Amino acid sequence: TTGPTTELRTDPRAVARAALRACGVDPDRPAPPATSPTTGGAAFDVVSPLDGQVVATVPAAGAADVEAAVAAAHETWLRWRTVPAPVRGRLVRRLGDLLTEHREPLADLIGVEVGKIRSEALGEVQEMVDVCDLAVGLSRQLEGRTLPSERPEHRLSETWHPVGVVGVISAFNFPAAVWAWNAALALVCGDTVVWKPSERTPLVALAASALLERAAAELGMPAGLNRTVVADATGAAPLVDSPLVPVLSATGSERLGREIAPRVAARFGRAILELGGNNAAIVTPSADLDLAVRGIVFAAAGTAGQRCTTLRRLIVHESVADELLARLSTVYSGLRVGDPFDPATLVGPLFSAATHDAMRAAVDEAVAGGGSVVVGGERVAVGPQRAHYVRPAVVEVPAQLDVVRRETFAPVLYVLRYREFEEALALNNDVPQGLSSAVFTRDQREAELFTSVVGSDCGIANVNIGTSGAEIGGAFGGEKSTGGGREAGSDSWRAYMRRATTTVNFSRDLPLAQGVDFGS
Ligand code: NAD
Numbered sequence: 001t002t003g004p005t006t007e008l009r010t011d012p013r014a015v016a017r018a019a020l021r022a023c024g025v026d027p028d029r030p031a032p033p034a035t036s037p038t039t040g041g042a043a044f045d046v047v048s049p050l051d052g053q054v055v056a057t058v059p060a061a062g063a064a065d066v067e068a069a070v071a072a073a074h075e076t077w078l079r080w081r082t083v084p085a086p087v088r089g090r091l092v093r094r095l096g097d098l099l100t101e102h103r104e105p106l107a108d109l110i111g112v113e114v115g116k117i118r119s120e121a122l123g124e125v126q127e128m129v130d131v132c133d134l135a136v137g138l139s140r141q142l143e144g145r146t147l148p149s150e151r152p153e154h155r156l157s158e159t160w161h162p163v164g165v166v167g168v169i170s171a172f173n174f175p176a177a178v179w180a181w182n183a184a185l186a187l188v189c190g191d192t193v194v195w196k197p198s199e200r201t202p203l204v205a206l207a208a209s210a211l212l213e214r215a216a217a218e219l220g221m222p223a224g225l226n227r228t229v230v231a232d233a234t235g236a237a238p239l240v241d242s243p244l245v246p247v248l249s250a251t252g253s254e255r256l257g258r259e260i261a262p263r264v265a266a267r268f269g270r271a272i273l274e275l276g277g278n279n280a281a282i283v284t285p286s287a288d289l290d291l292a293v294r295g296i297v298f299a300a301a302g303t304a305g306q307r308c309t310t311l312r313r314l315i316v317h318e319s320v321a322d323e324l325l326a327r328l329s330t331v332y333s334g335l336r337v338g339d340p341f342d343p344a345t346l347v348g349p350l351f352s353a354a355t356h357d358a359m360r361a362a363v364d365e366a367v368a369g370g371g372s373v374v375v376g377g378e379r380v381a382v383g384p385q386r387a388h389y390v391r392p393a394v395v396e397v398p399a400q401l402d403v404v405r406r407e408t409f410a411p412v413l414y415v416l417r418y419r420e421f422e423e424a425l426a427l428n429n430d431v432p433q434g435l436s437s438a439v440f441t442r443d444q445r446e447a448e449l450f451t452s453v454v455g456s457d458c459g460i461a462n463v464n465i466g467t468s469g470a471e472i473g474g475a476f477g478g479e480k481s482t483g484g485g486r487e488a489g490s491d492s493w494r495a496y497m498r499r500a501t502t503t504v505n506f507s508r509d510l511p512l513a514q515g516v517d518f519g520s
Pocket residue numbers: 169170171172173174196197198199231232233234236237240251252253254255256259260273274275276277307308309407409435477482
């Protein structure tokens with residue numbers, strides 16, 4: 001640990017209690033709305049990364065509770081699917097309004113549970129509001145098509161119908177927005193939702209669920225359209241395995257995807273997988289370095305390196321590498337690490353001791369592989385020693401070592417030098433993950449190549465913008481071991497519906513397709 005201890009002015013427990021109360025959750029017994037009772041007696045302690053102390057204890061849902069929630073959500077769906085989509089949209093509009101009204105307490109909970117700085121915590125709530133807006137618009141646009149039939153006096157069309165219960169498993173680092181991406185769309189699509197938030201960050205989930213229940217009650221709509229179950233992997237099993245959950249949207253590590261994807265496939269369910277990333281940015285000789293530095297620092301050090309889209313690999317042309325590294329070094333050294341509720345702070349705590357261990361192990365492995373630390377990596381003393389604050393690290397590596405090809409969910413940015421653009425593209429793609437990527441260039445040929453068929457193989461390919469911080473309108477997700485799912489924008493709503501193709505014959509004859517003759 002280096003440097004003097006910075007004061008932690010925030011009292012996470014007091015902030016969490018006030019925020020829960022403001023959102024209609026009893027801070028003395030924080031639990032999901034009554035539509036999701038828990039019966040097991042077990043409980044999860046919620047530890048704040050700000051000071052490493054327990055801020056609340058939440059009852060745990062066991063497998064029987066989750067199974068009951070799925071069954072109840074299925075019953076509710078049988079009614080909800082018949083409500084016209086634009087009427088369903090009203091519920092999501094009211095949810096968006098309530099989220100806006102409660103943005104401060106919701107951001108408080110995200111700050112306390114995840115350790116996000118204020119601006120990013122508020123940004124996460126804004127993302128929930130934005131996806132509600134998108135969903136309300138979609139509620140009048142869930143359109144099918146009419147296609148030309150090859151047969152006379154026939155009509156060929158497709159219709160999209162609600163699919164059933166959508167399971168949502170979310171990760172700790174976007175403890176509320178991931179649910180909104182899924183739930184806002186699923187609800188207008190006529191589905192019901194069973195949400196299993198990370199058991200390590202359940203408080204904002206309880207708050208958001210309570211606001212949705214309130215929206216439904218105000219509008220006279222059914223209770224329990226969303227049921228929130230705070231469970232661990234064992235308790236969550238029915239969500240993964242039940243045939244009453246036709247769509248399971250799961251956000252988390254590649255390990256999570258490997259565990260659940262075969263189980264969902266075994267019952268022919270549909271999985272929307274949003275898994276780990278290992279995102280790179282290429283900095284070319286023509287790059288605007290002022291802009292690149294800003295884009296890189298936000299993407300690599302923002303959220304203390306704990307976003308799926310965090311920039312983890314920097315692929316720099318050798319002609320600009322020294323200058324860029326010098327500039328990054330200066331900026332990194334001055335990054336304010338500390339209490340995330342302090343408006344001057346840019347880097348809050350790591351989520352846990354395990355995150356800190358993983359970060360140190362990764363840096364050690366990179367150094368053992370011939371790498372050298374350019375800046376950062378050291379612990380910064382903030383408040384009690386149970387918390388883990390670090391200066392984000394930049395580590396230059398001689399090649400794409402094994403450790404570089406893995407996602408370490410901590411603020412470590414690996415730097416590689418390149419000579420030819422094709423070599424940079426190959427490095428960008430030579431990892432198992434395929435979530436986000438970026439190029440900083442003023443050369444149109446390079447920008448076009450990067451976004452072309454032979455360019456980045458990721459779900460997100462940006463030009464002169466970092467890898468993180470996507471907006472809601474585009475489809476979000478990645479290829480390869482990131483899982484292939486797409487959420488939030490564009491036509492991703494289709495994943496929450498089933499398609500019926502209908503041929504209507506309004507002739508007096510029965511012509512068969514492909515001209516097949518079956519007698520007459
Ligand atoms: P994690 O995989 O440990 O847990 C994610 C969620 O899955 C939690 O709710 C957890 O309880 C649950 N889970 C784990 N195993 C399960 C099982 N067998 N059955 C049912 N549920 C199970 O991930 P985390 O540490 O919470 O989050 C960090 C990871 O999430 C990183 O890898 C990050 O890249 C990824 N992430 C991806 C995206 C994306 O959109 N692609 C977004 C955010 C986070």
